[in-house]
Amino acid sequence: MNATVITPDLPELEPPRSFYTYKSGLGSWLLTTDHKRIAILYAVTITLFFIMGGVAAAMMRINLVEPQGALLSAETYNKTFTFHGVVMVWFFLIPSIPATLGNFLLPIMIGARDLAFPRLNLMSWYLFVIGGCFTIACLLLGGVDTGWTFYTPFSTMFSNTNVILVAVGVFVTGFSTILTGLNFIVTTHKLRMPGMTWFKLPLFVWGMYAVSLVMVLATPVLAMTLSLIGLERIAQVGIFDPALGGDPLLFQHMFWFYSHPAVYIMILPAMGVASEIIPCFARRKIFGYEFMVYALVGISVIGFLVWGHHMFVAGMSPTATLVFSILSFAIAVPSAIKVFNWTATLRRGRITFEAPMLYALGFVGLFMIGGMSGLMLAAPALDIPLHATYFVIAHFHYVMVGGTVMAYLGGIHYWWPKITGRLYSEAWARFAAILMFFGFNFTFFPQYVLGYLGMPRRYHAYPPQFQTLNILSSAGASILALAYLIPVVYLGWSLFRGARAGNNPWGARGLEWQTTSPPPKQNFLERPVVQKAYAYDEPSPDGQPASGATA
Numbered sequence: 001m002n003a004t005v006i007t008p009d010l011p012e013l014e015p016p017r018s019f020y021t022y023k024s025g026l027g028s029w030l031l032t033t034d035h036k037r038i039a040i041l042y043a044v045t046i047t048l049f050f051i052m053g054g055v056a057a058a059m060m061r062i063n064l065v066e067p068q069g070a071l072l073s074a075e076t077y078n079k080t081f082t083f084h085g086v087v088m089v090w091f092f093l094i095p096s097i098p099a100t101l102g103n104f105l106l107p108i109m110i111g112a113r114d115l116a117f118p119r120l121n122l123m124s125w126y127l128f129v130i131g132g133c134f135t136i137a138c139l140l141l142g143g144v145d146t147g148w149t150f151y152t153p154f155s156t157m158f159s160n161t162n163v164i165l166v167a168v169g170v171f172v173t174g175f176s177t178i179l180t181g182l183n184f185i186v187t188t189h190k191l192r193m194p195g196m197t198w199f200k201l202p203l204f205v206w207g208m209y210a211v212s213l214v215m216v217l218a219t220p221v222l223a224m225t226l227s228l229i230g231l232e233r234i235a236q237v238g239i240f241d242p243a244l245g246g247d248p249l250l251f252q253h254m255f256w257f258y259s260h261p262a263v264y265i266m267i268l269p270a271m272g273v274a275s276e277i278i279p280c281f282a283r284r285k286i287f288g289y290e291f292m293v294y295a296l297v298g299i300s301v302i303g304f305l306v307w308g309h310h311m312f313v314a315g316m317s318p319t320a321t322l323v324f325s326i327l328s329f330a331i332a333v334p335s336a337i338k339v340f341n342w343t344a345t346l347r348r349g350r351i352t353f354e355a356p357m358l359y360a361l362g363f364v365g366l367f368m369i370g371g372m373s374g375l376m377l378a379a380p381a382l383d384i385p386l387h388a389t390y391f392v393i394a395h396f397h398y399v400m401v402g403g404t405v406m407a408y409l410g411g412i413h414y415w416w417p418k419i420t421g422r423l424y425s426e427a428w429a430r431f432a433a434i435l436m437f438f439g440f441n442f443t444f445f446p447q448y449v450l451g452y453l454g455m456p457r458r459y460h461a462y463p464p465q466f467q468t469l470n471i472l473s474s475a476g477a478s479i480l481a482l483a484y485l486i487p488v489v490y491l492g493w494s495l496f497r498g499a500r501a502g503n504n505p506w507g508a509r510g511l512e513w514q515t516t517s518p519p520p521k522q523n524f525l526e527r528p529v530v531q532k533a534y535a536y537d538e539p540s541p542d543g544q545p546a547s548g549a550t551a
Contacts, residue, residue, distance in 0.1 A: 018421065018518040033118035034521060036419075039104035041125050042095065049091035049132060056084035058481060061443075061474040067464045077460040078145040079161070083135075085148025090170050091132055093404050094262060097269035098180060098215075099128070101411045102208045104419060106184060108512045108523050109202050111193025111530070116186040120179055127176035134169030138162045147458065149259075152240035152251040156232040164233060167226045174219045174226075177265075181215030184208050193511075195530035199290065202510055202533055206293050207272020210300040214261045214268070218304070222258040225251065252314055256307035264303040266400050267367070268296060270407030271338055274360045277414050278342050280508045281357035282349025285534045288341045295334035295341075302331040312380045313387045321380050328378035335371055339364060354506070355429030359410030362437040363403050370398025373448065391451025394444045402440050409433070409487060416491065417501030421518045424494040428486060436483035442476025509535050 019036045029037055059080050063071040072080060103121065107114055115121050138144055144166045146155040155163050188201075188209050201209075228239050228251075238244025240251040279286040286292065308316065308324030316324070342364055351357070373395040377383045386392060417423055446469040451457075455466045462470070504513040512519075514528040531538065 017520060018516070019521045020518060022521045031122070033114070033122055035103050035107055035115050035118065035121060036519065036521075038121050038125055039100050039102075040419075042099040042103060042128070045125075045129060045132070046092050046096055046100065049087050052136075053084050053087040053092060054481065054484065056080050056087070058477065060084065061477040063460070064462070064470045065467075065474050067467050068461045072460070074460040075145065076143075078147075078458075079143030081458065082144050082147050082166075083139055086135060086144075086166060086170065088401070089148055089262070090173050091128075091135065093266045093400055094177065095128065095180075096266075096404060096408045097273060097411060098184070098208060098211060098265075099125075101204075101273065101408075101415065102184065102269065103180075105415065105512055106187060106205055106208050107191065108515065108519060109205050109510060110188065110191060110196050111511050111524070111528055112187060112191035113522050115183045116190055117183050121183055124176045124179040124183070127172055127179070131169045131171070131173030131176065134172065135166050138166040138169065141165065149255060150226075150229060150251075151255075152229065152232070152248050153242070153246075156229055156239075157241050157243070164230055167229055171223055171226045174223045177215050178219050181212035181219075184212040185216065188212075193528070193530065196511075199293070200530060200533050202272075203275035203286070203289070203292055203296070204269075204272035206296050207268050207270075207275070210296045211265050211268040214265055214300050214303065218258045218261040218265075221254055222262075225254040225258070228254075249311070249314055252311055253307070256310040257304075260307040260310065261300075261303045263396075263400060264299055266404045268299060270363060270367075270404050271296065273407040273411040273414070274342060274363050275338075276508075276510070277356045277360040277410055278345055279534045279536060280414075280506055281354060281360075282346050282351050283536050284345055284349040285536050286341065287344035287347075288337075289533055291337055292341055295337040298334040299331060302327065302334070306331055309378055309383065312383045325378055325380055329375065332371065332375055332378075339368060353430070355424075355426060355433050356410050356414035356506075358430055358433035358437075359406050359413060362433060363406040363410060365437070366398050366402035366406060366440060369445075370395055370400075370403060374399065386451055388456055389451035390447040390455050390457050393457050394447035394451060397444050397447075402444070406433075406436070406440075409436075412487075412491075414506070415512070416494070417505045418512055418517050418519070420495060420498075421501055421516075422494045422498030423501045423505065424498055425490045428490040432483055432486040432490075435479065435486070439476055439479035439481075439483045443473055443480050444476070446470075446473040446476070504540070507540070509533075509540060513540075 019034055023032075029041065032038060032041075059071060060077065063069050063077060069077065103115070141162050144159070144161040144163055146159050146161070146163055150163065150167065188205060192201075231237050232239045232241060232244070232246065236244060238246040240246040240248050242248065275286060275292060306324060306328045308320060309328040312321060312324075373391070377386065377392065377395060413424070413429055450466055450469050450473075453466065453469075455462055455469075501517045503515065503517050505517075506513075509531060511528045511530070515524045531540075
């Protein structure tokens with residue numbers, strides 16, 4: 001008797017649900033503890049702050065077209081550049097890469113399902129938003145005119161603007177930064193998957209780890225400084241004001257002890273992004289991986305020792321001036337190691353110039369220009385005449401803005417297919433990257449010349465002989481604004497109409513490319529395979545050939 005085999009009708013398996021779709025509704029986003037969704041919340045929030053800070057910058061550049069000011073009164077100009085500085089530094093540049101790309105990628109890159117403290121991660125975002133609300137409220141109530149440095153005794157005794165309100169905003173946001181850093185450190189120590197040893201970590205993770213140390217150790221000093229400002233301003237306790245027995249230099253020491261390491265909060269993650277992109281599009285293992293790690297950690301440590309070079313003009317002993325000058329030159333060594341190793345990685349590489357690579361190379365170029373001018377400011381003989389001029393503005397914009405924004409956008413473009421599951425217009429992306437590089441140089445290189453010629457910074461009006469360079473700088477700012485706007489358009493189009501991305505469109509290495517695009521809520525559907533870092537000379541676990549062509 002023949003048996004009849006009955007095959008039951010099996011239900012068709014649903015495709016894995018991405019982190020976007022496993023729950024719907026506004027509440028599922030505002031109460032989420034998924035690191036990927038929190039990264040998206042950060043990305044939306046800091047983009048809004050970037051737009052506000054950018055509008056303030058545009059108003060300043062329009063005003064400076066005319067020697068006597070074309071748009072703003074002196075008082076409004078002071079409030080505008082203060083708002084621009086506060087928003088850009090604390091609500092865009094510092095959180096941009098760690099809070100967005102770091103939040104999204106760090107757990108995936110080490111094979112974890114989430115950060116060590118998911119609820120703390122959500123709380124960090126809420127603190128960030130609350131701090132931002134205080135700052136915006138300050139703007140609506142009339143603004144603050146102290147500059148983003150809050151120098152005393154002006155900020156404690158003389159300014160009649162809303163200093164306390166914006167200080168509270170920055171104070172609250174500082175706690176968000178500390179909690180994020182703490183979360184990253186514990187996650188990196190405790191949640192690495194088996195086989196993911198310290199020297200198999202991607203350099204982006206190393207960048208997040210190094211910057212987290214700086215965030216946890218330096219940010220409390222800022223919190224203390226802002227608290228003392230409030231204490232002196234409200235209770236008239238003599239801390240910084242000489243009339244009350246205080247010392248204004250104490251404020252500068254405390255402020256720059258935080259604020260110079262804060263530069264590395266911005267640039268260390270940017271270095272991590274470049275270290276992921278350059279090997280991928282050069283199809284080569286990164287040169288000197290161990291030295292790159294030591295350089296990242298070295299920058300984070302030496303960064304605590306160089307704050308004094310901000311105070312050469314404030315009055316320091318010759319010995320202290322010499323020591324801080326030498327230390328400021330010393331931090332160029334690990335920075336140079338990074339640049340040399342990126343260059344050596346490119347040598348003999350099979351380089352292709354997709355948009356992420358253009359942004360990464362733009363970051364290296366702008367960082368080098370800014371870094372070289374930083375060496376000039378590390379020398380007291382040059383810093384003293386240049387300190388209060390536009391030369392310093394050009395220097396820190398090249399490092400903090402040019403470097404960070406190019407790397408941030410490079411990272412956004414590199415991981416965009418992984419985050420969204422969509423591809424963008426490569427032609428428009430390349431055009432925007434090139435336009436941004438030239439727009440940035442048109443904007444800020446004339447400011448080096450203005451500073452060299454003696455134009456003071458923070459001034460609402462200037463002598464007529466500086467007008468041509470100011471017009472050139474403002475014209476460059478117009479190009480730069482257009483270059484910033486273009487990615488908003490084609491990335492927005494990509495979200496709804498972009499072609500579907502594969503799991504690994506760049507043929508890249510790293511655990512994040514072994515999961516789906518976009519990833520599922522639990523990050524991986526199958527256990528990923530740990531490889532050596534940047535093993536472009538070995539076949540990929542997903543079948544990508546060694547040193548193969550990009551998709």
